[in-house]
Each structure stands twice: as C-alpha cells, then as structure tokens.
Amino acid sequence: MSYEISRNIVKNELVDKIEELSGQNVFDCYQCGTCSAGCPVVEYMDIMPNQVMRLAQFGATEDLINSKTIWICSACLQCSTRCPKGIEVAKVMEALRSINLRKRVGTLDPNKIETEDLQDLPPIALVGAFRKLTG
Numbered sequence: 001m002s003y004e005i006s007r008n009i010v011k012n013e014l015v016d017k018i019e020e021l022s023g024q025n026v027f028d029c030y031q032c033g034t035c036s037a038g039c040p041v042v043e044y045m046d047i048m049p050n051q052v053m054r055l056a057q058f059g060a061t062e063d064l065i066n067s068k069t070i071w072i073c074s075a076c077l078q079c080s081t082r083c084p085k086g087i088e089v090a091k092v093m094e095a096l097r098s099i100n101l102r103k104r105v106g107t108l109d110p111n112k113i114e115t116e117d118l119q120d121l122p123p124i125a126l127v128g129a130f131r132k133l134t135g
C-alpha cells in the first residue's frame with residue numbers, strides 16, 4: 001500500500017501559513033532534488049532545500065522553524081528557476097523566515113556586530129542583513 005502525502009491528509013497551520021505567505025503549494029514537490037543540486041550554499045545548510053519541501057509536506061514545524069537553512073539561503077532564486085514543477089522554493093524559504101521574524105526571532109543581533117565590521121561593511125550589506133535576519 002502506498003501513502004501519498006497530500007493537503008487532505010496534512011492539516012497543519014504551518015503548511016497553511018507557508019502557502020499564504022509564499023503562494024506556493026508544497027504538495028506539488030515530487031522530490032526530484034534539482035533545487036538542492038543547484039543551490040550554491042547547500043553545503044552550509046543543515047537541511048537541504050528538497051528536504052525543506054518534504055518536511056513542509058509533513059508539517060514538521062519545529063524542524064523547519066529552527067533550521068539554519070532558512071537563514072543560510074541567500075535568496076539567489078536558482079532553485080525557483082530550475083524546479084521542474086515550477087515551485088518557487090526561494091519563496092518558501094522566505095515564508096519560513098517571515099514566520100520567525102514575525103515572532104521577533106532573528107539570527108542577527110545588531111548589537112553583536114564588531115565595530116571593525118561596521119566600519120568595513122558596505123551600508124547596503126548591513127541594511128540587507130538587518131531586513132533579512134533581524135526579528
């Protein structure tokens with residue numbers, strides 16, 4: 001007997017929220033792995049992009065919300081352009097970051113940036129990092 005993961009089986013607040021924020025249907029993913037194969041920062045992730053999609057299908061809230069991957073993702077859109085199912089995986093990553101940020105949970109504390117770094121980094125990099133990583 002085979003079990004197909006579908007929206008009818010997984011009733012989960014996280015799945016609904018991802019769909020609302022990203023506009024993507026995580027159940028469209030058939031785990032081909034193309035997104036992970038082309039991701040330029042996958043080696044730094046604790047969960048690969050295709051695994052993010054699979055965990056989202058299962059509604060594995062804690063694993064996703066607490067993963068390093070959603071912060072490591074550089075939003076380069078490579079995965080979104082290559083997915084054969086047309087899923088914008090980068091938007092799913094963004095949705096997961098947003099769920100954390102809306103709870104004021106971020107991964108960058110501006111007060112902990114070294115003074116030398118503040119002097120060396122271009123302002124646009126700091127603004128981008130604050131917008132993406134600060135809750």
Ligand code: SF4
Pocket residue numbers: 028029030031032033034035036049050053082083084085086087089
């Ligand atoms: S490329 Fe698309 S279909 Fe393939 S694993 Fe990634 S999200 Fe799923």
Ligand code: SF4
Pocket residue numbers: 035038039040041042049072073074075076077078079080089090093
């Ligand atoms: S958008 Fe994120 S997950 Fe997708 S390929 Fe780029 S870094 Fe990897």
